[in-house]
Amino acid sequence: MFKGQSGKPKFKSRKRSKPAVYSRYDRFKANGCRVYLEKIGWVQTSESLPEADKYSNPRVSFDGKYWYVSVGMEQKTEKPELTREVIGIDVGVTQLAVCSNGMVFKNINQSADARKVEKRLRRLQRKVSRKYEMNKEGNRFVKTRNIVKVEKSIRLLHRKLTNIRTNHIHQATSAIAKTKPSAVVMEELNVSGMMKNRHLSKAIAGQKLYEFVRQMKYKCEKIGARFIQADKWFPSSKLCSCCGKIKQDLKLSDRTYECDCGFKMDRDMNAAINLSKLAK
Ligand SMILES: [Zn+2]
Numbered sequence: 001m002f003k004g005q006s007g008k009p010k011f012k013s014r015k016r017s018k019p020a021v022y023s024r025y026d027r028f029k030a031n032g033c034r035v036y037l038e039k040i041g042w043v044q045t046s047e048s049l050p051e052a053d054k055y056s057n058p059r060v061s062f063d064g065k066y067w068y069v070s071v072g073m074e075q076k077t078e079k080p081e082l083t084r085e086v087i088g089i090d091v092g093v094t095q096l097a098v099c100s101n102g103m104v105f106k107n108i109n110q111s112a113d114a115r116k117v118e119k120r121l122r123r124l125q126r127k128v129s130r131k132y133e134m135n136k137e138g139n140r141f142v143k144t145r146n147i148v149k150v151e152k153s154i155r156l157l158h159r160k161l162t163n164i165r166t167n168h169i170h171q172a173t174s175a176i177a178k179t180k181p182s183a184v185v186m187e188e189l190n191v192s193g194m195m196k197n198r199h200l201s202k203a204i205a206g207q208k209l210y211e212f213v214r215q216m217k218y219k220c221e222k223i224g225a226r227f228i229q230a231d232k233w234f235p236s237s238k239l240c241s242c243c244g245k246i247k248q249d250l251k252l253s254d255r256t257y258e259c260d261c262g263f264k265m266d267r268d269m270n271a272a273i274n275l276s277k278l279a280k
Pocket of ligand 1: 259260262
């Protein structure tokens with residue numbers, strides 16, 4: 001930093017950041033279900049690393065429950081033969097994604113599993129808050145061993161919820177990439193704008209829409225498909241996918257799109273079809 005080669009170091013709090021360390025790549029070795037990390041030595045892993053000539057950028061991280069080692073490796077893949085289909089994807093809150101080819105992916109936060117975890121989380125948060133109140137010394141909050149215990153299980157539940165959400169997005173984006181489209185069109189998201197609506201903000205945050213776009217982008221790249229992002233102001237929902245007229249008075253509560261020309265369709269499906277037309 002003093003030589004002017006890099007910027008200022010960032011403060012890393014033990015409370016906020018995910019513990020992760022870099023391990024020297026030239027000292028890294030892998031052998032079956034064991035990996036060699038510098039200064040630590042051989043460590044048992046539950047999965048064996050795939051064979052590769054060279055591993056790069058090994059990192060060790062902790063997600064609150066398990067320790068992970070992740071490495072980069074080069075692999076030759078053959079790009080598959082693509083179909084001529086163009087898929088438009090409309091992402092949202094009622095459904096995670098609606099594709100113009102008829103594929104629909106549900107909102108995982110409305111599933112029984114996710115709701116159960118959320119409910120349990122709410123209970124524990126109430127519990128820990130009660131404990132803080134109970135053990136207050138004057139104006140000061142005291143952390144007792146029981147509070148530490150409950151906070152640990154809260155952290156594990158947050159981890160579980162993130163895993164449920166990320167897994168669902170991975171499955172959805174992989175299923176779309178598996179149809180081998182020649183192009184995928186998505187809308188440029190305005191998540192920070194949508195978050196301002198406080199009735200919707202929690203639902204939007206739980207959908208991890210940026211993560212969806214990120215995964216879709218790299219999975220398209222992997223199969224060699226084009227990934228197109230429509231402009232933020234493209235009226236994908238307001239346009240009629242049949243005659244091209246723009247319906248100005250479309251409300252967020254209108255779930256079906258109805259046009260003067262007699263065209264009638266599900267709102268998200270109409271938007272997905274409009275997006276798919278942008279690639280031609
Ligand atoms: Zn129309």
